[in-house]
Amino acid sequence: MWLFxxxxxxxxxxxxxxxxxxxxxxINMLDSGRKTSIRGLCVVDNNIIWASGSAGSVARSLDGGKxxxxxxxxxxxxxxxxxxxxxxxxxxxxxxxxxxAVILKTKDGGKTWYKVFEDTTKGMFLDAMDFDxxxxxxxxxxxxxxxxxxxxxxxxxxxxxxxxxxxxQNKPAEGEAFFASSGTNLAFTHNxxxxxxxxxGGTVSRLFYREKFYPLDMIQGKExxxxxxxxxxxxxxxxxxxxxxxxxxTFSMLNCVLLKLKSKxxxxxxxxxxxxxxxxxxxxxxxxxxxxxxxxxxISNDGGINWQLISNQSFHVCQKAKNGKAVFLAGANGxxxxxxxx
Numbered sequence: 001m002w003l004f005x006x007x008x009x010x011x012x013x014x015x016x017x018x019x020x021x022x023x024x025x026x027i028n029m030l031d032s033g034r035k036t037s038i039r040g041l042c043v044v045d046n047n048i049i050w051a052s053g054s055a056g057s058v059a060r061s062l063d064g065g066k067x068x069x070x071x072x073x074x075x076x077x078x079x080x081x082x083x084x085x086x087x088x089x090x091x092x093x094x095x096x097x098x099x100x101a102v103i104l105k106t107k108d109g110g111k112t113w114y115k116v117f118e119d120t121t122k123g124m125f126l127d128a129m130d131f132d133x134x135x136x137x138x139x140x141x142x143x144x145x146x147x148x149x150x151x152x153x154x155x156x157x158x159x160x161x162x163x164x165x166x167x168x169q170n171k172p173a174e175g176e177a178f179f180a181s182s183g184t185n186l187a188f189t190h191n192x193x194x195x196x197x198x199x200x201g202g203t204v205s206r207l208f209y210r211e212k213f214y215p216l217d218m219i220q221g222k223e224x225x226x227x228x229x230x231x232x233x234x235x236x237x238x239x240x241x242x243x244x245x246x247x248x249x250t251f252s253m254l255n256c257v258l259l260k261l262k263s264k265x266x267x268x269x270x271x272x273x274x275x276x277x278x279x280x281x282x283x284x285x286x287x288x289x290x291x292x293x294x295x296x297x298x299i300s301n302d303g304g305i306n307w308q309l310i311s312n313q314s315f316h317v318c319q320k321a322k323n324g325k326a327v328f329l330a331g332a333n334g335x336x337x338x339x340x341x342x
Contacts, residue, residue, distance in 0.1 A: 025299050025341040027311050027329065030065040034334025040084035040094065040183050041317045046324035051336060052081035052094045058110055062089055065328065065338050071110050076102075083183030085131050085157070093157045095126045095139060097180055103129075103139065105157055117151065117160040124149065127178035128186040128198075131156070133322075138196055140186050143172040148200075175203030175223065181246070182280035182317035184229040189261065190236030197261075199241050201226025207241065209265055217267060219245055219254040227257075229280045231289065237261055240304045242291050244277035249295040252276055256291075258304045272306040274298040280317045284327055290339060292318045292329055299341075313337075 038059075040052030049068075051059040056077040059068045073079070079096040086092040090109045093116070096102040101124040103117035121144050129139040135156040141149030151160040178185055179201050186198040194210040205216045205226030220226045224247040232239045237260065244255035256273045260266040276295035283289055289300045291307070292315040298307040315331040318339070327339040 025310050025339055027297060027313060027337045028340050029335065029337045030328075031059070031068050032333055032335040034070065036334050037080075037316070037332045038330035038334060038336065039082045039181060039316045041319045041328060041330045042084050042086040042092070043319045043321040043326060043328050044086050044088060044323065045321050046326040048086065048089050049328055049336075050084050050086040050092050051330050052084040053330075053334070054080045056081070057334075058084070058092075058094065059334075059336065060089075060092075060110055064326065065336065068336065069110070073104065073110075073113050076104070076113075082127065082180040083129050085129055085137070087131075087156060091156070093129070093137075095129060095183075097126045099124050101126045101141065103157065103160065116157055119149075119162075121145075125180070127180040128183040130186045130188055130196075132188045132195070136188075136195070138186060138188075140178060140198055142177040146171050148172055148178075172200070173204040176200050176206070177202050179226070179228045179243075179279070181228045184231070184280050184282075184317065185227060187230050187232045187239075189232055190234070191261075197230060197232065197239070199227035199230045199243075201228060201243055205243065207259070207265065209261070210263070214265055214267075216241065216257055217254060217269070218243055218257055219251075222247070224248075228278065229291075231281045231283050232261070233283050233286060235286075238303065239265075240281050240283075240289060240291075242274060242278040242281040242293075244274075244293070246277045246279070246294065249277035249293060250275070256281075256304065256307075270300075270305055270307060272308075274307045275309040280315075280319075282318050282320050282327070284320055284325075284341070288341075290318050290320075290327060292316070292331075294331075297329065 036053040036057035038053035049061040081094040100120040104113040125142040131137040137153040205220040228243040239259040278293035281291040297311040315329040
């Protein structure tokens with residue numbers, strides 16, 4: 001009898017180990033070794049992936065990351081494309097961040113690009129953009145003329161209208177700006193009356209939501225601190241903000257805030273925060289999230305309350321497919337990877 005019970009126990013242990021290993025997410029490197037730092041990433045579906053970075057670089061895959069087509073945008077070889085938005089296999093938009101600030105669009109898979117926006121104002125620096133599924137888009141930038149820069153489009157980026165959203169009470173604080181670390185400190189809220197939310201960083205870190213600013217209980221006070229990324233779930237009721245101090249990227253204190261998006265947002269902190277500075281966060285499903293930064297990658301399975309470090313690899317940005325389940329990451333030296341998860 002004892003031998004029989006021992007065999008049963010061993011079999012159960014084996015099943016538990018196999019199940020645990022099957023559930024453990026892992027990162028599969030797809031491409032690397034190129035002289036570009038990727039911060040723009042857009043995953044249209046499980047097969048179509050676009051990425052953008054420094055040295056005028058853009059990458060596109062049509063087979064789920066098995067192969068990538070790399071190109072350098074003619075005339076912009078020295079520009080840094082910090083964010084990209086793709087609509088399908090052929091149409092995409094990129095932003096060249098600094099003076100002059102430029103937005104380019106392609107309709108032929110990146111073979112040719114044309115300018116849809118330019119601003120030569122001194123101090124211009126575009127940080128991030130986002131689009132809904134109806135062609136409405138927003139791009140934000142660092143303060144110019146004592147106001148955060150904002151421009152809007154309603155035709156998938158063909159035309160842009162500058163919009164000064166800040167009033168005197170909501171003007172930027174000294175040293176407050178945006179981070180162009182992953183193009184994700186701006187997000188649509190799924191609320192037609194208050195469609196945009198974004199998070200600032202630097203000496204002051206705040207959430208802009210429902211036309212008001214709310215202070216964020218995150219590490220702040222230096223140019224390297226504060227919020228870097230915001231993700232909102234499909235219900236529009238929950239959000240997560242990540243950041244930290246990129247000059248001390250293994251420091252975990254006050255690097256993440258959880259939100260309930262009500263008429264006035266409610267804030268809380270994780271029980272187990274991400275394990276260091278994080279530049280991007282993304283919902284994979286209702287309760288499953290991924291966040292990444294220069295010191296590693298974390299996964300949460302409980303809506304952001306607890307985070308588990310799954311890799312020490314450095315990545316700037318992570319994105320889930322708009323139409324699909326695939327999740328990809330990108331970073332320095334042309335790194336592009338895929339998250340393998342159940």
